Amino acid sequence: MSNERRGARGSPPRQASHINCEREVLAMKIDVVIVGGGPAGLSAALILGRCHRQVLLCDDEQPRNRASHAIHGLLGREGRSPSAFLGEARQELTRYKSVSIRWTRVNDITPADEGFEFTCADGTTGIASKVLLATGIVDELPEIAGVEALYGVSVHHCLYCDGFEYAGKPVAAFGKGDEGADLAVMMKHWMADVVACSDGTEISADAARKLKQHGIPLRNEPIASVEGAEGVLTKIRFKSGPDLDRAALFFSTGCHQASDLSELLGCKRDRKGGVVTDSATEETSVPGVYVAGDVSRDVLLVAAAIAEGAKAAVAINKAFLLRDGFCE
Numbered sequence: 001m002s003n004e005r006r007g008a009r010g011s012p013p014r015q016a017s018h019i020n021c022e023r024e025v026l027a028m029k030i031d032v033v034i035v036g037g038g039p040a041g042l043s044a045a046l047i048l049g050r051c052h053r054q055v056l057l058c059d060d061e062q063p064r065n066r067a068s069h070a071i072h073g074l075l076g077r078e079g080r081s082p083s084a085f086l087g088e089a090r091q092e093l094t095r096y097k098s099v100s101i102r103w104t105r106v107n108d109i110t111p112a113d114e115g116f117e118f119t120c121a122d123g124t125t126g127i128a129s130k131v132l133l134a135t136g137i138v139d140e141l142p143e144i145a146g147v148e149a150l151y152g153v154s155v156h157h158c159l160y161c162d163g164f165e166y167a168g169k170p171v172a173a174f175g176k177g178d179e180g181a182d183l184a185v186m187m188k189h190w191m192a193d194v195v196a197c198s199d200g201t202e203i204s205a206d207a208a209r210k211l212k213q214h215g216i217p218l219r220n221e222p223i224a225s226v227e228g229a230e231g232v233l234t235k236i237r238f239k240s241g242p243d244l245d246r247a248a249l250f251f252s253t254g255c256h257q258a259s260d261l262s263e264l265l266g267c268k269r270d271r272k273g274g275v276v277t278d279s280a281t282e283e284t285s286v287p288g289v290y291v292a293g294d295v296s297r298d299v300l301l302v303a304a305a306i307a308e309g310a311k312a313a314v315a316i317n318k319a320f321l322l323r324d325g326f327c328e
């Protein structure tokens with residue numbers, strides 16, 4: 001690959017694009033600025049490129065699943081590493097000359113006469129007729145010593161992504177109060193040997209009843225650390241009481257938006273902090289601003305992000321076709 005350059009350590013190959021000149025400050029007028037180059041943003045860029053739309057995709061290379069080694073549940077790409085997947089997707093986009101990529105953060109977007117004015121950390125500025133926010137979310141890891149080294153390999157947040165791999169293995173559910181207990185009950189569908197860990201917090205009588213009903217033990221002592229080697233969890237150490245040998249820990253601690261651009265633009269959010277969209281078009285409460293992927297906090301999977309990116313791109317292209325008299 002002659003135009004390949006490497007991003008940060010361990011990140012997928014970048015593709016140089018015809019306007020992607022580092023340190024150059026550009027002011028441009030384009031059809032769509034896509035903020036975020038994960039599965040949602042790349043999928044939208046692909047469809048818009050195939051519609052000959054002038055697109056700038058900006059990405060600051062912090063994809064949500066970067067700690068993971070394998071994507072599960074993605075038809076045709078089962079087990080592919082996230083970085084290989086992104087590398088292939090970026091490579092596919094090089095075919096579309098109307099699509100450019102810049103490895104930078106979009107700091108600001110404001111409504112302007114002819115659309116939206118955007119400003120990037122590398123000095124790029126421009127006007128886009130439409131905005132697509134595909135900025136993703138950030139998971140809040142449990143505050144336990146040793147978690148970061150195991151995260152993505154044997155410490156997980158998503159049963160749909162990683163639950164299948166632990167059938168028949170001993171696992172733990174982590175969450176304060178009833179959250180860990182509720183997660184443990186759900187995990188029982190995937191795994192037989194589940195222990196709930198509430199990390200020094202009490203659970204309600206109702207949650208205790210459900211644990212008992214499903215034969216799930218509770219460890220409520222504060223956790224001192226999790227231990228393992230090469231990403232593989234071996235045991236949970238408590239501040240008091242015996243260690244617990246486990247192959248994996250699933251947690252329920254929450255997440256937040258990776259970018260405040262939707263808030264700056266005034267897009268409506270729901271109770272969970274997800275951006276509210278029109279389900280047919282992925283357009284937000286701000287006309288001309290669309291979202292795709294985890295930003296809406298609906299189904300948080302790569303397959304859903306790809307689908308939402310494609311859906312938003314089709315809606316954006318339809319809006320241009322209408323504007324230009326190519327359809328009614």
Ligand SMILES: Cc1cc2nc3c(=O)[nH]c(=O)nc-3n(C[C@H](O)[C@H](O)[C@H](O)COP(=O)(O)OP(=O)(O)OC[C@H]3O[C@@H](n4cnc5c(N)ncnc54)[C@H](O)[C@@H]3O)c2cc1C
Nearest residue numbers: 036038039040060062064065072106136293294300301302
């Ligand atoms: C550890 C882990 C394992 C997972 N495993 C699976 C799995 O096995 N199967 C599955 O289907 N899903 C899995 N997921 C979920 C999956 O990662 C997400 O659903 C998917 O990445 C969502 O895609 P996205 O494009 O919406 O967001 P992301 O992939 O997070 O991409 C968003 C991009 O936007 C960029 N960005 C944010 N703000 C800005 C800004 N202001 N300017 C420029 N760029 C910006 C970020 O740097 C990032 O590159 C996993 C998640 C985690 C955390």
